[in-house]
Amino acid sequence: MFPNAGDDSFYNGVTYNYHGEACQVPWRYEFVNQTDLIVVIKFSTRLYKTPYSIERIVTIDVTEQSLRVEESITNNGEQDLFVEWGQHIAFGEPFIGPGTRYASENDRVCRTRCSFITFKKGCAYLAN
Structure with missing residues (x-):
C-alpha cells in the first residue's frame, strides 16, 4: 500500500485511491535467478501521481x-512528501495449509507501526 493506506485520501491537491496508487499501476517483472531450488523475481514500477519508483524482490527458497x-522506494522528485507505506500480504494454497508455520527474523516487523515515513531524495526516514 503506497503512497497511502486505507480509504481514499486527498493530499497536496491530489486524490489518492483506496490502498494507494501502487496497487493500481502496471508492474514490470524479471526472473533474476531460477533453478530447481530457488526463484528470485524482481518487480518494479513508477507511480504517475507522485515521483516515486518501487522495486520489490521476491525470493522463494525450497531448501x-x-x-x-x-x-525499496525511491523519491525521484525534489520535494519531500509525507506518505504511508504498508504491506498487505495475503497467502492461500499452496503456501498456507494445515501445519503451516509463520516465522520472522524480527518480531517487531509484525507489531511495530511507524507513525509516518518522510522521504528525502533516495532515502527513507522512519519515525515511531
Whole structure:
C-alpha cells in the first residue's frame, strides 16, 4: 500500500485511491535467478501521481522453505512528501495449509507501526 493506506485520501491537491496508487499501476517483472531450488523475481514500477519508483524482490527458497520479500522506494522528485507505506500480504494454497508455520527474523516487523515515513531524495526516514 503506497503512497497511502486505507480509504481514499486527498493530499497536496491530489486524490489518492483506496490502498494507494501502487496497487493500481502496471508492474514490470524479471526472473533474476531460477533453478530447481530457488526463484528470485524482481518487480518494479513508477507511480504517475507522485515521483516515486518501487522495486520489490521476491525470493522463494525450497531448501529453506522460505519466502522473502524485500522492497525499496525511491523519491525521484525534489520535494519531500509525507506518505504511508504498508504491506498487505495475503497467502492461500499452496503456501498456507494445515501445519503451516509463520516465522520472522524480527518480531517487531509484525507489531511495530511507524507513525509516518518522510522521504528525502533516495532515502527513507522512519519515525515511531
